[in-house]
Amino acid sequence: MRQEDFLKLERRVDEVNEWRHRPANVYARDGLALVSKTATTGRDLKSAVKEAVDLIGGVRRALQPGDRVLLKANFNSDDPYPASTDLSFLAAAVELLRDEGIMNLTLGERSGWPWMPTSKVLKEMGVFEAAQKLDLPVLDFDAGPWMDVRLGKQAKWWEKAGFHKSLKDFDKIVYLPCMKHHFLASFTMSLKLTVGMVHPVDMQYMHADYDQGKTDEPMYLKMIELSLPVGPDLIIMDGRRSFVTGGPDSGEVVEPNVILASGDRIAIDVEGVKILQSYPRDNLIKVPVWEMPLIRRAVELGLGAKSEADYRVVTR
Amino acid sequence: MAEPTLIQQAIDAVRGLAVPESHVEEIQLLIKDLEEAKTTLFVRTAEAKPMLERCARAAEALKEAAGAQNWGDVAETAFGDFERAVSKLRNTILVRTQRAT
Numbered sequence: 001m002r003q004e005d006f007l008k009l010e011r012r013v014d015e016v017n018e019w020r021h022r023p024a025n026v027y028a029r030d031g032l033a034l035v036s037k038t039a040t041t042g043r044d045l046k047s048a049v050k051e052a053v054d055l056i057g058g059v060r061r062a063l064q065p066g067d068r069v070l071l072k073a074n075f076n077s078d079d080p081y082p083a084s085t086d087l088s089f090l091a092a093a094v095e096l097l098r099d100e101g102i103m104n105l106t107l108g109e110r111s112g113w114p115w116m117p118t119s120k121v122l123k124e125m126g127v128f129e130a131a132q133k134l135d136l137p138v139l140d141f142d143a144g145p146w147m148d149v150r151l152g153k154q155a156k157w158w159e160k161a162g163f164h165k166s167l168k169d170f171d172k173i174v175y176l177p178c179m180k181h182h183f184l185a186s187f188t189m190s191l192k193l194t195v196g197m198v199h200p201v202d203m204q205y206m207h208a209d210y211d212q213g214k215t216d217e218p219m220y221l222k223m224i225e226l227s228l229p230v231g232p233d234l235i236i237m238d239g240r241r242s243f244v245t246g247g248p249d250s251g252e253v254v255e256p257n258v259i260l261a262s263g264d265r266i267a268i269d270v271e272g273v274k275i276l277q278s279y280p281r282d283n284l285i286k287v288p289v290w291e292m293p294l295i296r297r298a299v300e301l302g303l304g305a306k307s308e309a310d311y312r313v314v315t316r
Numbered sequence: 317m318a319e320p321t322l323i324q325q326a327i328d329a330v331r332g333l334a335v336p337e338s339h340v341e342e343i344q345l346l347i348k349d350l351e352e353a354k355t356t357l358f359v360r361t362a363e364a365k366p367m368l369e370r371c372a373r374a375a376e377a378l379k380e381a382a383g384a385q386n387w388g389d390v391a392e393t394a395f396g397d398f399e400r401a402v403s404k405l406r407n408t409i410l411v412r413t414q415r416a417t
Contacts, residue, residue, distance in 0.1 A: 114406075114410040115407055183411075249407070
């Protein structure tokens with residue numbers, strides 16, 4: 001989408017509310033959040049995804065047959081994986097959920113505004129075709145309808161933000177992030193995935209730190225507050241390939257060959273960042289992960305684990 | 317350093333092409349995108365080179381396809397390829413310069 005067209009987008013909302021989807025993390029043991037790591041080398045992808053989820057307690061711990069489940073993947077741009085979700089990973093996740101009796105699944109997405117319209121990205125990436133084969137409905141978030149959600153007293157940068165109104169129709173939300181460096185936000189994994197459910201016009205405000213010269217309004221600190229009203233019931237992260245520089249659309253690719261799963265956004269992203277840090281590069285993640293402003297703010301906002309002591313990594 | 321002249325080659329190839337009425341506005345905008353891209357530092361970087369080469373190739377292919385007697389499937393496909401090539405360049409410049417993600 002050309003910038004002039006983006007700036008002409010209208011912002012209409014049907015209602016203002018205090019909607020929340022902030023499920024308790026059921027993927028915990030002895031009071032500790034769980035993060036699984038499963039190697040994918042030389043094995044079937046679906047079995048790796050299943051193992052990752054089983055290691056933290058299995059699909060059915062969070063999801064039940066009859067649940068209306070939103071899948072939020074990462075079709076941010078029309079660039080190939082790991083810029084955008086790999087269709088084989090999406091298929092593996094869908095098949096795993098269906099095997100567990102979770103049949104009512106919908107994929108919802110809004111691409112990054114330079115690449116919008118989202119329908120064009122989804123078409124270019126073969127998502128519509130893949131979704132048809134999977135009998136998976138696709139919800140294009142571009143058009144709305146939208147609701148303004150008050151973010152509450154914890155939010156410093158937003159009074160309210162526009163979220164897709166259909167979010168109210170889902171019982172559960174599953175995040176399917178990629179695992180990659182981001183040239184502006186440092187990294188984009190589960191914590192940033194929420195942005196793709198937010199009104200595109202709100203991106204003008206979110207990015208004002210740069211394009212309007214408001215350097216005291218860092219994009220990533222605004223971005224993280226969008227996670228206040230909404231969180232996932234389950235996260236399955238595709239870390240088979242990652243960007244360790246650049247991102248979100250291109251960068252140097254490495255192959256960690258791992259799938260991670262958790263119910264805790266901070267814990268899984270911290271583990272993801274640590275994996276990326278094992279490939280030293282001149283990038284934005286060269287500081288200890290718990291000292292990263294994005295993670296520190298996420299902790300302040302109560303989005304998940306507060307330290308290493310709050311979670312346990314499980315492997316086979 | 318990338319060849320800035322690749323953009324000019326692409327512009328020259330498609331400027332003045334006879335396209336169906338439904339594509340007239342879009343091709344003008346794509347040419348404008350290329351003209352604007354020419355003014356950026358990004359197009360002088362090594363990262364830009366494959367994108368510029370893609371634009372130039374797609375423009376030549378469109379010129380050839382559009383030169384056929386009737387605008388058909390080949391020309392339509394070539395137009396789509398050109399549009400995608402320019403979009404990729406435009407979006408990358410947007411991300412790099414406007415920090416829009």
